Amino acid sequence: MAGASPIVVAEDLTRHYRVALKEDSLLGTLRHFLRRRYQTIRAVEGVSFRILPGEVVGFLGPNGAGKTTTLKMLTGLVHPTRGKALVAGHVPWRREKAFLRKITLVMGNKQQLIWDLPAMDSFRLNAAIYEIPEGEFRKRVGELAEMLSLEKKLHQPVRKLSLGERMKAELLAALLHRPEVLFLDEPTLGLDVNAQVAVREFIREYNRRYGATVLLTSHYMADIAALSERVLVIHQGRLLYDGALEGLLARFAPYREVRLTLGSPLPQEALLPFGEVRALEGREARLLVPRERLTERVAEILKRLPVEDLEVREPPLEEVIAKVFQSPLPVEEA
Structure with missing residues (x-):
């Protein structure tokens, strides 16, 4: 990767939300209709980083820190209030067809598979959307199903799969078009220990085999420690750290x-x-x-x-991160 151009670039990415304030009373409701008051939520504030092709980067932060909002900006689902981004040579929020073929977003608390149909039917739908030829479709499903140990589950209704099996099937569906950049938001959320290990091993092997770039968020420190040599730490919308995992311990512990x-x-x-x-x-x-x-x-x-x-x-990584997030940061007022 030496000398390679970054495949993901974020420069001063910022996202503010304007939300209405309302008092919990009848009088407050009337005031809300007549004269509304607003508050600005600074979800992400001036985040900048670059990721090289083939890197696996962990993205750490507590709930509400801005991780998912950052991923949504990088995948074009949310427009930034200010700042620039390039992913695989494209401006994400233009949502160009060529861009969508190069990326995927997997969210542990969302699903794209159709609940009452076999997973294979959802895979065929994705193949049609991405215009994957039948022969190539069968080849890719076979490869990914083998890597995920999912061969015998493809023709079962999704509702009959275990949580771990559903997550594996979601990953298969998301990677069928062989994207260059993977945005994985809590892919092991709610899984038992064995399923977490299986998903981690698959991500590592997929990165090794296909050279895909991965930006991974997780609350499980084991995910980050197992997969990422580099981590980004975000707190209250601001990037606190960008560097090696070992350096994180040295700086904050x-x-x-x-x-x-x-x-x-x-x-x-x-x-x-x-x-x-x-x-x-x-x-x-x-x-x-x-x-x-x-x-x-x-x-x-x-x-x-x-x-x-x-x-x-070295102190446990969980304790180090907890200490970082327990310290409130000053936030500038508009």
């Missing part, structure tokens, strides 16, 4: 986790001089220690405490 197995139980007060006590149960303890004082603190722990085993780790 200026501490390391020290796990101890003690020779005998100790009270929490005995551990406080060495770091923040995150957990203490019997002889097992977890401490958070500032990175710059790690060597010094570990030496003190080994010298002063009855330690049977000691392990130093």
Whole structure:
């Protein structure tokens, strides 16, 4: 990918929504009809990034942070208030036919499959929309169904499929036209652990086999850690971080986790001089220690405490992200 031109470009992407304010009373309803008041919701504010062909990029953020709105702008479903975007050489909100052939959007809480019909019928409908010849259609369905372990489920009504099987079928339908850019919004939402692993493995293999570019949002840190070397972090509509996953830990977690197995139980007060006590149960303890004082603190722990085993780790990614999102950001007023 060295020297390649970006396939996804976002420059100062911004989306504001103007919503009416209404009081919960009869008088408030009357006032609402006579003189409406409005509030501006800043869903996305000045987001800029570039993605190279073949990259798998994780997009992290809490509910309402602006992830889905950003994806909708990049797929042309929503016009930005200001800013520019190019995806596969096209301006998304023009919704040109050539553009739609190059992208797909999968949302974990939405479905395109027809509920009472076999999944194969929906696939045939998509093949007709994208003008895929019959021979090529059969070849692609066979390849994708094999990758998804879905061969025996194609002729069952969608309503009889499990949640995991339905998600696999949704992915098959969305990828039938072999898009260059995949926008995946919570593709493992609500799935059990085994189904999550299967979907992750499929996305990884699809990216390896076809060189597709993937922008993936997820609340499950395991999805991001398994698939993405690069992450974007968005909070309150603003992009906080764009870089390597390891760099995210270094920037937002200026501490390391020290796990101890003690020779005998100790009270929490005995551990406080060495770091923040995150957990203490019997002889097992977890401490958070500032990175710059790690060597010094570990030496003190080994010298002063009855330690049977000691392990130093990066803090769990979930905890790091939670700390980021718990810190409110200043938002400029219009």
